[in-house]
Amino acid sequence: xxxxxxxxxxxxxxxxxxxxxxxxxxxxxxxxxxxxxxxxxxxxxxxxxxxxxxxxxxxxxxxxxxxxxxxxxxxxxxxxxxxxxxxxxxxxxxxxxxxxxxxxxxxxxxxxxxxxxxxxxxxxxxxxxxxxxxxxxxxxxxxxxxxxxxxxxxxxxxxxxxxxxxxxxxxxxxxxxxxxxxxxxxxxxxxxxxxxxxxxxxxxxxxxxxxxxxxxxxxxxxxxxxxxxxxxxxxxxxxxxxxxxxxxxxxxxxxxxxxxxxxxxxxxxxxxxxxxxxxxxxxxxxxxxxxxxxxxxxxxxxxxxxxxxxxxxxxxxxxxxxxxxxxxxxxxxxxxxxxxxxxxxxxxxxxxxxxxxxxxxxxxxxxxxxxxxxxxxxxxxxxxxxxxxxxxxxxxxxxxxxxxxxxxxxxxxxxxxxxxxxxxxxxxxxxxxxxxxxxxxxxxxxxxxxxxxxxxxxxxxxxxxxxx
Amino acid sequence: xxxxxxxxxxxxxxxxxxxxxxxxxxxxxxxxxxxxxxxxxxxxxxxxxxxxxxxxxxxxxxxxxxxxxxxxxxxxxxxxxxxxxxxxxxxxxxxxxxxxx
Numbered sequence: 001x002x003x004x005x006x007x008x009x010x011x012x013x014x015x016x017x018x019x020x021x022x023x024x025x026x027x028x029x030x031x032x033x034x035x036x037x038x039x040x041x042x043x044x045x046x047x048x049x050x051x052x053x054x055x056x057x058x059x060x061x062x063x064x065x066x067x068x069x070x071x072x073x074x075x076x077x078x079x080x081x082x083x084x085x086x087x088x089x090x091x092x093x094x095x096x097x098x099x100x101x102x103x104x105x106x107x108x109x110x111x112x113x114x115x116x117x118x119x120x121x122x123x124x125x126x127x128x129x130x131x132x133x134x135x136x137x138x139x140x141x142x143x144x145x146x147x148x149x150x151x152x153x154x155x156x157x158x159x160x161x162x163x164x165x166x167x168x169x170x171x172x173x174x175x176x177x178x179x180x181x182x183x184x185x186x187x188x189x190x191x192x193x194x195x196x197x198x199x200x201x202x203x204x205x206x207x208x209x210x211x212x213x214x215x216x217x218x219x220x221x222x223x224x225x226x227x228x229x230x231x232x233x234x235x236x237x238x239x240x241x242x243x244x245x246x247x248x249x250x251x252x253x254x255x256x257x258x259x260x261x262x263x264x265x266x267x268x269x270x271x272x273x274x275x276x277x278x279x280x281x282x283x284x285x286x287x288x289x290x291x292x293x294x295x296x297x298x299x300x301x302x303x304x305x306x307x308x309x310x311x312x313x314x315x316x317x318x319x320x321x322x323x324x325x326x327x328x329x330x331x332x333x334x335x336x337x338x339x340x341x342x343x344x345x346x347x348x349x350x351x352x353x354x355x356x357x358x359x360x361x362x363x364x365x366x367x368x369x370x371x372x373x374x375x376x377x378x379x380x381x382x383x384x385x386x387x388x389x390x391x392x393x394x395x396x397x398x399x400x401x402x403x404x405x406x407x408x409x410x411x412x413x414x415x416x417x418x419x420x421x422x423x424x425x426x427x428x429x430x431x432x433x434x435x436x437x438x439x440x441x442x443x444x445x446x447x448x449x450x451x452x453x454x455x456x457x458x459x460x461x462x463x464x465x466x467x468x
Numbered sequence: 469x470x471x472x473x474x475x476x477x478x479x480x481x482x483x484x485x486x487x488x489x490x491x492x493x494x495x496x497x498x499x500x501x502x503x504x505x506x507x508x509x510x511x512x513x514x515x516x517x518x519x520x521x522x523x524x525x526x527x528x529x530x531x532x533x534x535x536x537x538x539x540x541x542x543x544x545x546x547x548x549x550x551x552x553x554x555x556x557x558x559x560x561x562x563x564x565x566x567x568x569x
Binding site for chain 1: 485489495511532
């Protein structure tokens with residue numbers, strides 16, 4: 001039923017309606033609610049209207065030519081996370097994720113299973129994205145919902161476990177980051193830190209400012225987008241480089257890609273503006289009682305990305321990703337839209353866990369990026385047809401297809417969610433067993449976990465304790 | 469200092485120039501709109517903040533991604549209270565104080 005409605009109306013009409021209903025239920029002022037719903041529609045429309053000409057006219061053809069002409073088989077093109085968020089909020093799970101997400105969080109708070117109250121409603125889309133992928137892969141709504149709930153619970157626990165480290169490192173007391181992309185590298189950082197501590201790599205300190213100054217022009221995501229596009233063009237049209245026209249297309253492709261990376265945050269900004277009244281209303285309702293109980297407020301990992309060590313790690317990983325995409329065996333995705341996003345988000349929690357050590361942060365974030373490339377290659381196989389089936393129109397561009405930039409935790413929960421043996425959802429059962437085991441062990445030994453996630457107690461504190 | 473006929477120019481920066489800076493921009497516009505002060509909020513990425521300030525003639529910078537941006541000629545405030553709602557009043561008191569100078 002919902003799928004019929006969404007097909008008839010399309011995401012750009014349905015999502016604004018859903019948000020409007022929520023806002024009116026929560027008694028947001030009517031004209032404000034109407035305006036915000038319209039902005040969500042504007043955001044979704046802007047997104048497809050910059051995506052389609054870019055994809056159809058420029059990158060689609062080049063990637064298609066690259067595959068047929070040279071055998072470099074990278075058919076999936078990442079066009080940025082806004083499209084993933086649009087997909088996530090345009091399914092039945094997306095329509096339900098805000099009330100469900102809030103209820104699950106409140107129940108966990110009530111049972112003292114978590115000290116994080118996630119006020120970052122917009123980023124519930126990550127949970128809905130995983131849930132929607134599982135829903136469409138298994139054709140089972142319950143599995144989809146359980147997967148969305150599982151990643152939420154998992155992230156709230158990770159949010160709790162990393163909060164002391166991240167609060168101290170970023171100097172942001174009272175907050176936590178149950179953000180699926182920002183925590184994407186956390187599980188990888190733990191063993192990397194352990195090994196690097198053992199072999200002494202953690203002791204080598206690099207100055208992040210010097211590295212950044214040396215990178216100069218290469219520190220700009222639009223410049224990197226230009227370079228990747230020109231590489232694609234050179235491979236695609238290598239036999240025709242004597243033709244001046246080809247050089248024209250080559251640079252048009254480069255500038256078009258840089259422009260796309262520049263423009264797509266503007267569409268996202270409209271989406272965010274539409275979401276704002278709802279977020280604001282819910283925070284208003286929840287934050288007072290939350291601060292009375294001393295809870296940490298869940299926030300967007302974007303807050304951490306301005307830190308100089310995170311920027312430096314992110315820049316280095318961004319540069320490393322370019323050759324990796326072309327050289328990693330089995331990789332099928334070109335990260336373009338998110339080339340200036342994913343490495344930085346992955347670096348956020350990792351850098352805090354590493355205490356700002358650039359070398360170890362770089363290693364852990366690069367591994368996370370490699371995992372991202374493989375998950376993205378796997379998820380992208382059905383991603384475009386999923387988009388069309390929920391009413392997001394995509395152009396036909398031959399061998400090139402829109403792909404999904406799927407970060408480590410999204411990929412992990414997608415894989416577990418759709419894993420069934422003889423009709424039994426073993427993946428989901430396993431996930432919940434692990435989640436409850438984590439809860440049990442975390443609450444038995446919180447300090448031990450904080451330490452494992454990089455927390456170091458200040459010397460002054462121990463002195464103060466000894467004195468008291 | 470902003471007088472009634474001058475438009476206040478504020479740069480709102482966050483990690484990607486799209487997500488949390490939008491929330492900051494909306495709340496600043498709402499606040500100054502209620503007071504009848506004309507305001508123009510420009511959004512940007514935190515890595516570009518220094519360059520934008522050099523060329524943009526801003527009265528104030530509000531950042532959600534750290535306020536240590538190497539900017540000296542324009543006041544920089546931490547915009548996180550606008551996201552959490554905690555310390556929002558102090559934030560606006562600080563804004564008023566900074567703009568009076």
